[in-house]
Amino acid sequence: MAKDPEARAAELRRAVEHYNYCYHVLDAPEIADADYDALYDELSALEAQYPHLVTPDSPTQRVGAEPLSAFDEVVHTVPMLSLDKTTEEAGISDWMTRCRKRLDEGVDLEFTCEPKIDGVAVALVYEAGRLVLASTRGDGQRGEDITANVRTIKAIPLTLQADDLPPRFEVRGEIYMSRRDFEAFNEKARATNGKPLINPRNGAAGSLRQLDPRLTAERPLTMFCYSLGWSEGGWQPQTHMEVMGRFREWRLRVNPELKLVRTVEECMDYLHDLQARRDDLGYDIDGAVLKVNNLEQQQTLGAVTRKPRWALAFKYPAEEATTVINAEEFQVGRTGAITPVARLEPVFVGGVTVSNATLHNMDEIGRLDLHIGDTVMIRRAGDVIPQVVNVVTARRPEQAAVVQLPERCPVCGSPVERPEGEAVARCSGGANICAAQRKEGLRHFASRLALDIEGLGDKLIDALVERDLVRVPADIFTLEHDTLADLPRMAAKSADNLLTAIRKSRETTLPRLIYALGIREVGEATALALAQHFGTMEALAEADAERLEKVPDVGPIVASRIREYFDRQENLDAYQALLDAGVTYEPIEVSEEDKPLEGQTWVLTGTLEAMSRNDAKARLTALGAKVAGSVSKKTAQVVAGPGAGSKLEKANELEIPVMDEAQFINFLEDHA
Ligand code: IVH
Numbered sequence: 002m003a004k005d006p007e008a009r010a011a012e013l014r015r016a017v018e019h020y021n022y023c024y025h026v027l028d029a030p031e032i033a034d035a036d037y038d039a040l041y042d043e044l045s046a047l048e049a050q051y052p053h054l055v056t057p058d059s060p061t062q063r064v065g066a067e068p069l070s071a072f073d074e075v076v077h078t079v080p081m082l083s084l085d086k087t088t089e090e091a092g093i094s095d096w097m098t099r100c101r102k103r104l105d106e107g108v109d110l111e112f113t114c115e116p117k118i119d120g121v122a123v124a125l126v127y128e129a130g131r132l133v134l135a136s137t138r139g140d141g142q143r144g145e146d147i148t149a150n151v152r153t154i155k156a157i158p159l160t161l162q163a164d165d166l167p168p169r170f171e172v173r174g175e176i177y178m179s180r181r182d183f184e185a186f187n188e189k190a191r192a193t194n195g196k197p198l199i200n201p202r203n204g205a206a207g208s209l210r211q212l213d214p215r216l217t218a219e220r221p222l223t224m225f226c227y228s229l230g231w232s233e234g235g236w237q238p239q240t241h242m243e244v245m246g247r248f249r250e251w252r253l254r255v256n257p258e259l260k261l262v263r264t265v266e267e268c269m270d271y272l273h274d275l276q277a278r279r280d281d282l283g284y285d286i287d288g289a290v291l292k293v294n295n296l297e298q299q300q301t302l303g304a305v306t307r308k309p310r311w312a313l314a315f316k317y318p319a320e321e322a323t324t325v326i327n328a329e330e331f332q333v334g335r336t337g338a339i340t341p342v343a344r345l346e347p348v349f350v351g352g353v354t355v356s357n358a359t360l361h362n363m364d365e366i367g368r369l370d371l372h373i374g375d376t377v378m379i380r381r382a383g384d385v386i387p388q389v390v391n392v393v394t395a396r397r398p399e400q401a402a403v404v405q406l407p408e409r410c411p412v413c414g415s416p417v418e419r420p421e422g423e424a425v426a427r428c429s430g431g432a433n434i435c436a437a438q439r440k441e442g443l444r445h446f447a448s449r450l451a452l453d454i455e456g457l458g459d460k461l462i463d464a465l466v467e468r469d470l471v472r473v474p475a476d477i478f479t480l481e482h483d484t485l486a487d488l489p490r491m492a493a494k495s496a497d498n499l500l501t502a503i504r505k506s507r508e509t510t511l512p513r514l515i516y517a518l519g520i521r522e523v524g525e526a527t528a529l530a531l532a533q534h535f536g537t538m539e540a541l542a543e544a545d546a547e548r549l550e551k552v553p554d555v556g557p558i559v560a561s562r563i564r565e566y567f568d569r570q571e572n573l574d575a576y577q578a579l580l581d582a583g584v585t586y587e588p589i590e591v592s593e594e595d596k597p598l599e600g601q602t603w604v605l606t607g608t609l610e611a612m613s614r615n616d617a618k619a620r621l622t623a624l625g626a627k628v629a630g631s632v633s634k635k636t637a638q639v640v641a642g643p644g645a646g647s648k649l650e651k652a653n654e655l656e657i658p659v660m661d662e663a664q665f666i667n668f669l670e671d672h673a
Contacts, residue, residue, distance in 0.1 A: 006047055006050070006051050006054060007051075007054060009047060010044065010047050010048065010051070010054045010059075013040055013043055013044040013047065014044060014056070014058075014059050014060060016040050017037070017040050017041055017044060017060040018060055018158070018159075018160075019031075020032055020037050020040070021060065021155045022158070022252055023631060024037075024155070025155040025156035025223060025254075026156050026158075026252060026253075026254045027630075027631065028630070029629075029630030029631040030629070030630060031629060031630075031631055031633050031635075032635075033627075041060065041061070044059070044060070044061055045061050048061055057131075057159075058131060058132075058159040058160045060159075062152075062159075063152050063153050063155070063159070063218065064152075064153050064214055064215055064218040068212050068213035068214075068215075069149065069212045069213075070212065071212070072145035072146050072147060072212075073145070073146040074143055074144075074145065074146070075134065075136035075139075075143065075144050075145065075146045076142065076143050077124065077136070077139075077141070077142060077143065077144060077230075078171070078230070078231055079171075079230050079231050080141050080142055080307070081122060081124065081138040081139075081141045081144070081173065081230075082141060082304055082307050082308060082309050083141065083307055083308055084117075084290065084308060084309075084312055084313065084314040085308045085309075085310075085312070085313055085314065086288070086313070086314040086315070086316050087313060087314070087315055087316070088315070088316045090269060092313070092315075093265060093268060093269070093272075093291065093313065093315060094265045096291070096313045097110070097112070097265060097268075099310070100293055100298075100302060100310070100311065103301070103302055103310070104298055104301060104302065109263070110263075110293065110295075110298070111240075111261055111262075111263055111293075111294035111295065112261070112262050112263070112268060112291050112292065112293060112294060113241050113242060113259060113260065113261055113262070113291070113292045113294050114258075114259070114260050114261075114262055114268060114271040114272070114275075114289055114290075114291055115227065115256050115258060115259040115260070115289065115290055115292075116256055116258050116275060116282065116286040116288075116289055116290075117286055117287055117288040117289055117290045117314055117315075117316075118175035118177050118225055118227075118256075118284065118285075118286055119177065119201070119202045119284075119285040119286055119287045120175040120176050120177025120178070120201070120202055120205045120206075120284075120285075121137065121138075121175065121176045121177070121202070121205050121206050121209055122137070122138040122173065122174075122175055123135055123136065123137060123138070123147070123151065123173070123174065123175070123176050123209075123224070124136050124138070124144070124171050124172070124173050124230050125151065125157065125171065125172045125173075125174075126169065126170070126171050127161055127166070127169070127170055127171075127172065128168070128169045129168060129169075130160050130161045130162060130163075130166050131159070131160050132148075132151075132152065132157065132158070132159050132160070133148075134146065134148055135147050135148045135150075135151035135152075135157075136148075137209065141307060147209050147210075149214040149217075150208070150209050150211060150214050150217040151176070151209070152214070153214055153217045153218035153222075154176065154217075154222045154223065154224060155223075156222075156223040156224050156254050157224055157254075158251075158252055158253065161251045161252065161253070163250065163251050165236075165247075166251065167232040167233055167234040167235075167236045168233055168234040169232070169233040169234070170229065170230075170231065170232035170233065170234075170236070171229070171230030171231050171232070172226050172228075172229065172230065172248065172253060173226070173227060173228045173229070173230045174224050174225050174226035174227050174228070174253075174254075175224065175225055175227065176205050176209060176222055176223070176224045177201060177202070177205050177222070177223065177224070177225070177284055177285070178198075178201040178202075178204045178205045178208075178220070178221060178222055178223075178284075179201070179221070179223065179283050179284050180201060180283055180284060180285065180382065180383050180385075181283060182201075182221035183198060183200070183201040183204055184385070185221075186198060186204065186220070186221065191361060191362070191364065191365065191424060192424060194364065196368070197365075197368075199378075199380075199390045199391055200285070200321065200380055200382070200390065201284070201285050202285065204220065205220075205222055208220035208222055209222075223254065224254055225254055225255065225256045226245075226248050226253045226254060226255055227245075227255075227256070227290070228241070228244070229244045238296060239295065239296060239297070240294045240295055240296060241292050241293075241294050241295075241296065241299075242259075242261055242294055244296075245259055258275065258282075261294060268291065271289070272289055272315055275289055276317055279317065280382075280383045280384045281383075281384075285320065285382055286317070287316060287317060287319070287320075288314050288315045288316040288317045289314070289315045289317075290312060290313070290314050290315075291312065291313045291314075291315065292311060292312045293311040293312070298311065299311040317352070318349070318350070318351060318352045319350065319351070320350060320351040320380060320381055320382040321350065321378055321379065321380045321381075321390070322348045322349065322350040322355075322378070322379060323348075323376055323377065323378050323379070323393065324345050324346045324347075324348035324376070324377065324379060325345070325346040325374065325375070325376055325377070326343045326344070326345060326346075326371070326372075326373055326374065326375050326377055326389075327344050327345065327346055327373070327374075328343075328344040328373060329341060329342070329343055329344070329371075329373055329404045330342050330344060330411070331406075331407055331411050332437075333410060333411065333412050333428050333435060333437035333438060333441070334437075334438070334441055335438060335441035335442050335444075335445055335519055336427070336438070336519075336521050337410075337427040337428040337429070337430070337431065337435065337438055338425050338426075338427055339406070339407075339410070339417060339425070339426045339427060339428060340359060340360070340361065340362070341359075341360040341361075341362070341363065341365075341366055341404065342357055342358070342359055342360070343357065343358045343359075343360055343371075343377070343389055344356065344357060345357060345358055345377075345379065348379070350379060350380075350381045350387070351381040351382060353381070355379065355381055355387045357386075357387065358377075358379050358386070358387040358388055358389045359386045359387070359388055359389075360388075360389055361388075361424075362424045362425055362426070363406050363419075363424070363426060364424045366404050369389065369391070369392050370392060370394070371389070371392055371404050372392075372397060372401035372402060372403055372404065373401060373402045373404060374397070374398045374401040374402070375392050375393070375394075375396075375397055375401060376392070376393040376396040376397070377389045377390075377391065377392050377393065378390050378391040378392075378393070406419070406426055410428035410429075410430055410435060410437075412428070412435055412436055412437035413428065413430045413434050413435035413436060413437070414430075415428050415429045415430030415434055415435060416429050417429070432473075433472075433571070436466050436467070439466050439471075439472060440462055440463060440466045442474070442519050443462050443465075443466065443471060443474060443477070444459065444462055445517065445519045446474040446477075446517045446519065447462070447477070447506075450513070450516055450525045451513055451516050451517035452506040452509055452513060452514075452517050453506060453513070454477070454499075454502050454503055454506045455502040456495070456498055456499045456502050457477070457499065457502070457503070460489075460490065461488065461490075461491075461499075464488050464489060465480075465488070468488075470484060473575045473578060474517070474575065474578075474579060475575065475578030475579045475581070475582045475584075477503060478503060478507065478579075478582035478583060478584070479582065480500070480503065482496050482497070482500060483496075485499055485500065507582070507583045507584045507585065508585055508586075509584065509585070509586050510532070510586050510587065511532040511536070511537070511538065511586045511587070511588065511589055512525075512528045512529040512531075512532040512533075513528075513586075514538065514579075514584070514586050515528040515531055515532055515538065515541065516528035518566070518572070518576070520562055520563055520566045521562045521565075521566075522558060522559045522562045523559065523562065523563065526554065527552075527554060527555065527559060529619065530552050530553050530554055530555070531549075531552055531555070531563075532589055533589060533591070533619075533622070533623050534551070534552045534591065535591065536588050536589040536590060536591040537588045537589075538576065538586075541563070541567075542567040542573070542576075543567075544563075545564070546560040546561060546564055549563055549564070589623075596624060596625030597624055597625065597672060598621065598624040598625040598626035598637075599625035599626075600625070601625070601626045601627070601637035601638065602626065602627045602628075602629050602635055602636050602637055603621050603626045603627070603628050603629070603636070603637060603638050603639070603640065604628070604629055604630070604631065604632050604636050604638075604639045604640070604648060604652070605617055605618065605628060605639075605640050605642075606632075606639060606640070606641050606642070606645040606646075606648040606649055607641050607642030607643055607644045607645030607646075607649070608642045608643055608644050609640075609642045609662055609665075610642065610643070610662060611662060611666060612666075617640070617665070620669055624672055631648060631651075632648050632651040632652045632655065632657060633655075634655055636652065636655070636657050637657075637658075638657070638658050638659075638660065639652040639657055639658070639659045639660075640659075640660055640661075640662065640665045641659050641660070641661060642661070642662050
């Protein structure tokens with residue numbers, strides 16, 4: 002019998018919110034996007050059929066409101082303060098000493114450290130577990146009511162469910178855009194002639210300022226909660242850590258980098274470690290925030306001129322700076338793509354001196370209206386190449402020259418082509434004619450994830466191509482000792498080492514070899530998927546588009562790039578030459594029936610000692626399993642190494658079978 006619609010709607014609401022939470026708060030998706038969409042669509046359809054079943058906190062109501070004509074003003078019950086800051090280590094020990102002196106507490110004061118997120122400060126009011134108000138910081142006293150926009154952010158729960166919720170309370174935190182989402186947004190904007198965002202912070206601020214919440218909903222925003230504004234109903238937490246722990250239990254998103262420290266040394270270690278990992282965090286930070294952990298002590302310390310005495314910001318070097326463009330050059334990539342590169346007046350940014358910045362393509366230059374001699378803002382964040390984000394037109398010198406796309410390749414002189422509707426201009430010469438494309442192709446072939454030829458670096462490749470000693474990858478394997486020893490910066494010993502490395506690289510794997518070919522759009526992950534699906538290069542080379550598209554993550558564009566590659570005789574010849582030069586790989590066994598784990602979801606937790614997590618994942622995927630980040634009822638098997646924590650507990654709770662690494666290895670051997 003079909004379930005009654007009301008019960009089904011409630012069940013679907015819970016399920017959708019749960020998967021939202023896994024994906025957006027825990028960063029550990031539990032189901033595939035398509036399955037999530039199916040649940041969401043079922044809920045939407047049910048609500049359309051029975052409008053009385055729509056609740057204000059239904060996940061379908063995140064984007065409900067009509068555009069506003071203006072934002073209402075919100076007066077903050079407790080002002081939103083700003084932070085005192087220091088850029089020096091001495092500033093930290095001075096601050097800690099000041100706190101101790103004022104509190105008369107002797108030595109055992111506790112402090113917390115957490116990243117200072119470069120986003121937009123907001124305050125969220127929850128009433129009876131429902132999100133009822135979201136506001137910006139504004140001037141600290143008054144902000145703007147951005148509730149409709151904030152409701153569209155999936156990391157922010159519309160309702161909280163817990164027995165110990167205060168009847169009314171305010172959560173404060175920072176809304177931001179992750180670097181990955183920022184890059185993806187800009188890539189799409191560039192491809193569709195839209196306007197890219199300057200940086201993630203502007204992206205977040207601009208998104209929250211949209212009067213139409215539907216526009217905000219299209220921007221990938223998220224949030225870290227970092228303090229309690231106020232609460233009613235008698236909850237009196239003792240420490241910042243306790244508040245954050247409670248927030249986490251209530252499913253609010255709290256930064257995992259939050260840590261308790263007791264001494265200046267511990268604090269410094271934290272700051273150095275965080276700074277070292279700054280590029281890998283996935284979001285922009287401009288420093289760290291240190292807080293006195295005990296909330297009563299915070300009260301006693303109080304604030305001066307809108308800055309609390311109990312907190313301090315430690316600022317890292319800025320990731321944006323202004324400088325001048327001295328010249329514009331064009332680089333030619335492996336596939337002939339011509340990328341404009343700005344030569345800059347050297348400037349210190351994000352902790353390093355930068356003298357080049359990329360401009361992506363000609364459209365970007367047009368959009369920025371970039372001239373040589375312009376003063377520009379550049380941004381160096383994460384491990385991406387520094388980028389020009391903005392031009393200060395007011396400071397443009399007279400007679401500054403416009404940047405123009407060259408008609409001919411700066412390296413080989415072949416005509417530059419730019420197909421209608423494409424943003425990228427390319428050298429039409431191909432690797433046969435264009436030395437730049439040959440060099441880049443060889444760099445790719447020898448790179449770490451491809452054949453990994455140790456010692457075959459950039460300078461050496463330049464020298465080999467310039468002397469015409471190597472034209473195609475197979476030529477690498479015919480190089481002789483004396484030829485190599487004669488090259489600049491080389492000697493007998495280094496030539497020996499290189500020859501050994503070259504010889505060693507001939508025995509490779511199919512995923513590496515596919516990746517090494519340098520087929521457009523085929524990165525490391527796609528190469529692995531193709532290898533596992535086809536098992537040999539011959540099978541891959543013969544597959545038609547339809548078969549190619551059966552491989553996970555291969556769509557029509559990637560399929561057509563693969564076909565184009567293998568349809569060209571010169572590519573087939575170059576591959577044959579590799580085989581003739583002794584390049585070999587172990588074919589991967591594939592047979593349709595050989596997927597014993599088809600339909601199962603496995604979870605890996607703790608540390609694996611005998612194999613990397615990636616290898617374990619690849620083996621499981623090859624056997625047909627899906628590998629998920631968290632345990633649920635649907636998990637078929639958990640593999641738990643030493644140090645496994647909450648996932649193992651959850652598995653035991655749900656009575657899901659668990660094996661240790663030794664059992665896992667036996668299992669793999671049985672299924673090899
Ligand atoms: S605590 C009383 N913690 O920094 C100060 N602020 O300059 C309360 N910020 O506008 C702020 N990350 O939006 C705190 N982990 C963090 C933060 C953080 C970023 C922002 C905050 C505020 C600004 C203060």
